[in-house]
Amino acid sequence: MKTRPSSHWLPALLISSFAICHSSFVIAQSTISAANPHAWSANTGFITFRHGSPVADSGIVIGDAVLSGKAWSANCGWIDFGDGTPANGYFYGNGNNTDYGVNHFAGGALSGLAYGANIGWISFGYGIALDSPNHPRVNYLTGELTGYAWSANCGWINLASNGLRAATIKYVDTDNDGIADAWEIENFGNLAAAxxxxxxxxxxxxxxxxxxxxxxxxxxxxxxxxxSLSENAALHRTTLEFTTSPVRMYRIETTTDLANWAAFSPALNYFAPVPNVASTTVVLDHGADARRFYRPVAVLPLSP
Ligand SMILES: [Ca+2]
Ligand SMILES: [Ca+2]
Ligand SMILES: [Ca+2]
Structure with a gap:
């Protein structure tokens, strides 16, 4: 288990917390739904992920690799999810008192440590298998947060019981090349190469x-x-298999003229891949068209 902050660090956090609230990371607009901002703990009551203080719409930001910002509990005070600047550039190490926070791992799993000045560390995912329904997670289809976080001082914190929901996921791209910086640094070590x-x-x-x-x-x-691609001419049905990643959502686009592409159907405009395998298969009932083309498109989760 992680240790508590050292005695000299704890007052430093309290003293600096006001200043921290003015950094661009903490007051970034929350990505949590304004209509569904609450988690719940039986011991402490509501914990608000989008509280609008000190500025409107502030709160927790769910990024593609890390969470940042602060949640608020009337009974526990501020709960810090991380400053949005992990030491290695993509995930919090959670091995010391400065590089901590909640990470966003493949497929929506939320793992790591939040910290409340009054209640100490809050564990996201510690001791809960990644594939357990109790593991903290954001659902890429609905935005719903599910699972439980654990605080030695507050007990279980239920993310799902009050409909807590992400409206979007934030992809930080400081060099504006269309590639999320966290992915760029994790893969290339810098923002210049890709x-x-x-x-x-x-x-x-x-x-x-x-x-x-x-x-x-x-x-x-x-x-x-x-x-693979196969056609059942009698049923006017195409079966399309394509490679997929659990970290992405997908859309099937279609055209008859190779110029004007559109989603094949509302259901195939934004859908999750089959989990735990490397490809996904869709069956496309297309009527009596003489000619039709298809392409699978990867879509960043919850990115409007
Ligand atoms: Ca970038
Ligand atoms: Ca490649
Ligand atoms: Ca390539």
Whole structure:
């Protein structure tokens, strides 16, 4: 288990907390739904993830790799989810008193440590298997948060019981190349090497599009591609299998003229891949069209 902050660090946090509230990271607009901002603890009551203080709309920000900002509990005070600047550039280490926070791992799992000055560490995911329904998680389809966090001083904190929901996920992109900085640093070590046009592995997919599909930018075999395509002419039905990542959502686009692409159907405009496998298959009932084309498109989760 993590230790409490050292005695000299704790008052430093309290003293600096006012100043921290004025940093751009903490007052960034919360990505939590304004209509559904509450978690619940039987021992402490509501914990508000979007509280609008000290400025309107502030609160917790769910990023593509880390969470940041502060939640508020009338009984426990401020709860810090991290400052949005992990030491390695993408995930909080949670091994010391300065590089801590809640990480956002593949498929929506929320793991790591939040800290309340009055209640100490709050564990997201400690001792709960990643695939357990009790593991803290954000649902990419609905935005709902589910699972439980644990505080030695407050007991279980239920993320789901009051409909707590993310409205969006934030992708920080300071160099404006269309590639989330966390992914860029994790894969390339800096923000300079990859761009919207670079292609490190020469597989014909730009590094930007490898990010969007969450494929390996250094493995030419790893890219979003169609695995198989078959046609049942009698049923006017196409079966399409394509590679998928648990970190992304997908859309099936279609056209008859290779110029005007549109979602095949509302249900296939934004859907989750089949979990725990490397590809997903969809069946497309398309009527009696003489000619029709399809393409799978990766979509960043909860990114309008
Ligand atoms: Ca970037
Ligand atoms: Ca590539
Ligand atoms: Ca690749």
């Amino acid at each position: 761009s919207a046009t670079s292609d490190a592995d020469g597989d014909g997919v730009s590094d930007k599009n490898e990010f969007i599909a969450f494929t390996d930018p250094f493995d030419a075999e790893s890219k979003l591609r169609i695995v």
